[in-house]
Amino acid sequence: MASPTKVWPGRPYPLGATWDGKGVNFALFSAHAEKVELCLFDNTGLHEQSRIVLPEYTHEVWHVYLPDARPDLLYGYRVHGPYDPANGHRFNPNKLMLDPYAKSLHGRLRWSDAVFGYRVGAAREDLAVDRRDNARFVPKCRVIEPAYTWSEEHRPRVLWEETIILELSVRGITQRQVSTLQFGHALDPPEREPVSAR
DSSP: OOSOSOOBOOOSOSSEEEEOSSOEEEEEEOSSOSEEEEEEEOTTSSSEEEEEEOOEEETTEEEEEETTOOTTOEEEEEEEOOEEGGGTEEOOTTSOBOOTTOSOEESOOOOOGGGSSBOTTOTTGGGSBOOSOOGGGSOEEEOOOOOOOOTTOOOOOOOGGGOOOOOOOHHHHHHSOOOEEETTEEEOOOOOOOOOOO
16 A cells, blocks of 8 residues: 555544445544654655554544555554653654554564653753664564455364363362362362261
8 A cells, every 4th residue: 555545534442453344444542742744655664655644533542544554564653742751751753663562563573772752862851852762673563354264164063062161160170179070169178977976
């Protein structure tokens, strides 16, 4: 997919990238972001093909729907906002971010100083913003096809009267002195005969 032809508002839920059989909905939570860009990559994950600004912001969730997107699409986010470590904000749009709700990743992390949001070894330490692009060093998120195709598998053809459903509480069964288990029911040990006082 070189560039999406259509960009729709989408929905804020569910979070992550969700293929619905016709297109993909992207949703990312950020209470303090000022802008979020969705970056789409080729099938190798090495070349960024397009960036789409997420047009909608609903209840602190940025979202967009791409009707032309399909499973196996590789993506990541660039999130704009304040770089203010004293207040817990370290937004850096030079860094490609993974979707925290991604269901699959493509590629692997290759360690480099460019993956950090700050300049490693700088005099100002982690207060100095690193403006290098880290996209070639980090894995990309992958849109999945959530439906499982059973192909040649068939459901078991067992009559209900011949079906046994076994449920066992490990804590409950190990707290008792149990001598036998039969058909999922614990049999209590025989009661002791009363001890007569002599």
